[in-house]
Amino acid sequence: MIRTNGDRLVTQILTGEVWPALADRHGYKVDADGTPILLPGMGGVTLGVHPGDPATGYAADHLEPGLSVRARDGGANMALQFLSCVGNTVTVRTGPAAGKTGKVIGQHAYVLVDMAEEDLAEVTVGDQVTVAARGQGLKLLDHPAIVAKNLDPGLLDRLPVRTLPDGRLEVGVAVRVPAAAVGAGSGMVSEFANTDLMGAYAGQGEDLSLGLEALRIGDLVVIEDADHRFGRGYRPGYLTIGVISTGHCRLFGHGPGPSTILSGPADAFSIVDNPDAHLGGLL
DSSP, X not given: OOOBSGGXXXXXXXXXXXXXXXXXXXXXXXXXXXXXXXXXXXXXXXXXXXXXXXXXXXXXXXXXXXXXXXOSSHHXXXXXXXXXXXXXXXXXOSSTTTTOEEEEEEXXXXXXXXXXXXXXXXXXXXXXXXXXXXXXXXOBTTOTTOEEOSBOHHHHTTSSEEEOTTSOEEEEESEEEOGGGBOTTTXXXXXXXXXXXXXXXXXXXXXXXXXXXXXXXXXXXXXXXXXXXXXXXXXXXXXXXXXXXXXXXXSTTOOSEEEEEEEEEGGGEEEEEOTTXXXXXXX
């Protein structure tokens, strides 16, 4: 068990709705090779992809698994983005799936929610949901140099993390991400959306690859030389731990994206390779 201030955190009930997929009248975008594409991606209810499933290889663009949730009011939507944390419980309040629950797996243009496949199939655009938002303000009491973001303390207890005798935080990760892979999302606050990873363009040119095509939804990853404590940026000697929350994207500079959960100096961590370090089964 990692000692935290979890007993001092409050839970705030936030409201949102399942947002429709959106497009403009032109429809097409172009991928990294200039090929026009017209593919499903952000918004709506996306079936067939859950934590533990591949993040790449789909005929999709900016794939958002499960429910894509936002609030109609701009300020309320920013609260939903900033305060929803990975592992928070989401309850459907309207429609045939009313009463069914899921879990936040990260943020993108929307808050992303995983549910059982049979429950997802009963949800539709416009259904109201509530998020039991808890986790922002979380502190690791024995690791003051490490900043926690977007992380439900109840999930922390189930992640492959522990405090070592030398005081470092050991974290198991499925994939190590080089700093060169960081694309869209750099420069933004780390409580909003996620960081797109380049180099995972499955099915495209080898010259685009950074060996990340095997990423899975829900994978815990470490991003090298990335400081997400006060925004997102390149800083040698720092590490960021994230959870892959979005999938395949063919747009240049974009890709599967981790939501930040921990960030701090590299010497505060001990990183262990663990192929089973992902959210599948933990939520």
